Amino acid sequence: DAGVIQSPRHEVTEMGQEVTLRCKPISGHDYLFWYRQTMMRGLELLIYFNNNVPIDDSGMPEDRFSAKMPNASFSTLKIQPSEPRDSAVYFCASSLGGGGAYNEQFFGPGTRLTVL
Amino acid sequence: DAKTTQPNSMESNEEEPVHLPCNHSTISGTDYIHWYRQLPSQGPEYVIHGLTSNVNNRMASLAIAEDRKSSTLILHRATLRDAAVYYCILRDVISTGNQFYFGTGTSLTVIP
Numbered sequence: 001d002a003g004v005i006q007s008p009r010h011e012v013t014e015m016g017q018e019v020t021l022r023c024k025p026i027s028g029h030d031y032l033f034w035y036r037q038t039m040m041r042g043l044e045l046l047i048y049f050n051n052n053v054p055i056d057d058s059g060m061p062e063d064r065f066s067a068k069m070p071n072a073s074f075s076t077l078k079i080q081p082s083e084p085r086d087s088a089v090y091f092c093a094s095s096l097g098g099g100g101a102y103n104e105q106f107f108g109p110g111t112r113l114t115v116l
Numbered sequence: 117d118a119k120t121t122q123p124n125s126m127e128s129n130e131e132e133p134v135h136l137p138c139n140h141s142t143i144s145g146t147d148y149i150h151w152y153r154q155l156p157s158q159g160p161e162y163v164i165h166g167l168t169s170n171v172n173n174r175m176a177s178l179a180i181a182e183d184r185k186s187s188t189l190i191l192h193r194a195t196l197r198d199a200a201v202y203y204c205i206l207r208d209v210i211s212t213g214n215q216f217y218f219g220t221g222t223s224l225t226v227i228p
Binding site: 004033035042043044045048056091093104105106107108109110 | 159162215217
């Protein structure tokens with residue numbers, strides 16, 4: 001398996017533009033997570049899905065952020081409009097199962113977003 | 117989930133053992149202790165996890181205090197490739213989700 005795939009790897013955009021980050025989880029995994037990492041705040045959980053359904057989006061910073069998972073093999077994180085403070089590395093992770101037994105999370109390589 | 121406390125940074129000489137401490141004084145009986153690490157410019161990766169007993173795998177060992185209020189990740193022979201940020205995370209086994217809350221971690225520098 002190729003692991004968790006994220007695209008693009010780097011994104012540079014101007015303030016006010018719409019940004020869409022993409023993630024393909026490991027095949028068969030039923031949990032998908034979006035994280036954001038900055039120097040100031042570290043690694044933060046934004047939202048996670050179980051079987052394509054959003055379960056907890058309490059980490060999403062504001063209405064400018066939205067995430068979808070239309071099917072088991074694809075998820076998007078959209079920022080509209082983008083602001084300079086959104087500049088960060090965004091990670092997608094997936095796992096098989098959740099709750100009760102331990103389920104290792106597998107992380108993608110991340111998307112480095114720069115908003116000018 | 118209960119909170120963990122780790123030193124911000126540590127140094128080790130190459131090929132020597134490294135002991136990375138983690139305090140979790142408010143741990144509950146159903147909290148698992150997980151360790152992940154993040155190599156430079158990469159996403160975090162799983163290292164090891166445990167509940168009460170010490171654990172060993174090919175990457176590291178996890179020593180858990182008898183009262184479970186602290187634990188130590190042991191790298192038996194540090195290599196340059198082990199330079200990373202190491203995160204100690206608690207997760208309640210009865211939680212319905214599988215989310216992790218990462219703290220600030222310990223940045224390990226390995227000196228050649």
